[in-house]
Amino acid sequence: MSELSIQNVESTHPVAAAEEAHDDHGHMSHEAQHNNMKLAFWLYLASEVVIFATMIATFIVFRLNNAEVVKAVHEEVSVILVTINTFILLSSSWAMVMGLREIQRDNPRGLVRWIGLTALLGAVFVGLQYVEYQELAHIGIALYNQGNIFDGFGMRFYAPTAFHGAHVIVGVLWALYVMRQGQRGAYSSKNYTGVEVFGLYWHFVDVVWIILFTMLYLV
Amino acid sequence: MTEHEMTHSAPHAHDHHDDSAVVFGRKLPMPIYTAVYIALAIMTITEVLLFELPRGGLTIPAMIIIAIIKAGLVVWFYMHLNKDSRLFAIILLVPTVLVIVCTLFLMLVPVGY
Numbered sequence: 001m002s003e004l005s006i007q008n009v010e011s012t013h014p015v016a017a018a019e020e021a022h023d024d025h026g027h028m029s030h031e032a033q034h035n036n037m038k039l040a041f042w043l044y045l046a047s048e049v050v051i052f053a054t055m056i057a058t059f060i061v062f063r064l065n066n067a068e069v070v071k072a073v074h075e076e077v078s079v080i081l082v083t084i085n086t087f088i089l090l091s092s093s094w095a096m097v098m099g100l101r102e103i104q105r106d107n108p109r110g111l112v113r114w115i116g117l118t119a120l121l122g123a124v125f126v127g128l129q130y131v132e133y134q135e136l137a138h139i140g141i142a143l144y145n146q147g148n149i150f151d152g153f154g155m156r157f158y159a160p161t162a163f164h165g166a167h168v169i170v171g172v173l174w175a176l177y178v179m180r181q182g183q184r185g186a187y188s189s190k191n192y193t194g195v196e197v198f199g200l201y202w203h204f205v206d207v208v209w210i211i212l213f214t215m216l217y218l219v
Numbered sequence: 220m221t222e223h224e225m226t227h228s229a230p231h232a233h234d235h236h237d238d239s240a241v242v243f244g245r246k247l248p249m250p251i252y253t254a255v256y257i258a259l260a261i262m263t264i265t266e267v268l269l270f271e272l273p274r275g276g277l278t279i280p281a282m283i284i285i286a287i288i289k290a291g292l293v294v295w296f297y298m299h300l301n302k303d304s305r306l307f308a309i310i311l312l313v314p315t316v317l318v319i320v321c322t323l324f325l326m327l328v329p330v331g332y
Contacts (some may be wrong), residue, residue: 033302036302038307039304039306039307041312042306042307042310043310045310045311046310046311046313046314047314047317049311049314049318050314050317050318051314051316053318054318057318057321057322057325060322060326061296061322061325061326063327064326064329075320079267079270083238083263083267086263087260090256090259090260090263091256093256093293094252094253094255094256094295096246096297097296097297098250098252098253101238101250101252127234128265130297132315162244167274175290196299199297199298200298201297203294203297204298206293206297207290207293207294207298210286210291210293211286213263213266213282213286214266214282214286215283215286216325217270218266218270218282219270219282
């Protein structure tokens with residue numbers, strides 16, 4: 001992928017930018033490496049979009065064809081717990097971006113604190129999701145229901161939410177790694193690609209939850 | 220993340236210091252990230268209120284529009300698409316639009332077909 005195509009929107013003339021992308025020895029500049037890593041990660045996120053969107057589309061089609069099943073679930077299940085969980089994930093996204101802000105200001109200790117909060121909130125989210133699953137199981141919503149009022153709902157619900165939960169678990173582990181690297185002084189105001197790429201992942205997980213929350217729990 | 224990645228410089232270190240929020244020409248006493256967080260919280264509460272209230276014909280479209288706006292705010296500000304290359308936005312939009320079109324097609328398929 002040419003450097004030309006991934007310049008920032010405010011960047012200078014593309015030809016000049018391309019010439020600056022390599023030093024005298026042909027090595028890629030720091031900015032080119034930074035942009036290439038972000039490009040690679042955005043391509044990965046595009047693949048994730050397809051996976052999650054397929055699951056959400058499956059639920060939407062089920063919802064349209066089985067409105068009475070979803071209505072029965074809404075009548076049985078309170079949205080209080082999942083609303084709290086949504087706020088927790090939104091808060092973790094805010095903490096993440098505040099951590100990035102701190103390292104951009106050359107404050108590694110601030111970064112570690114905010115990313116620590118991000119990891120903590122992510123862990124709480126997973127814990128509360130486990131509690132929610134237990135409640136749903138108690139009501140009788142299983143992965144495979146047949147012959148009861150929740151017929152067909154479980155698989156369409158658990159697949160996207162559990163897959164998302166797995167992403168949160170990976171994100172928490174990644175946050176701990178970023179914290180560790182931050183404590184070791186691996187990041188600074190001139191070197192925070194690792195933090196920014198983790199942020200892209202975490203915010204994407206947040207975006208997915210925003211859609212899941214509305215489509216699975218509210219609509 | 221590799222050692223190589225950790226030792227290179229990021230390009231925007233100079234342009235992140237003034238990140239205060241400006242709404243309708245007025246500068247808010249908080250970073251843009253915090254303003255976005257508050258907006259997300261308000262919209263989430265609105266969605267839940269819509270869910271709890273008796274449903275009208277516009278309830279579901281309203282909730283979906285709010286969710287799209289929330290997702291857009293996160294992508295635009297938290298994932299920095301407002302500053303980054305347009306290519307990243309295209310990479311995100313292509314699969315999203317493709318899946319929406321496929322879903323609309325699936326919605327037209329009769330039950331039991």
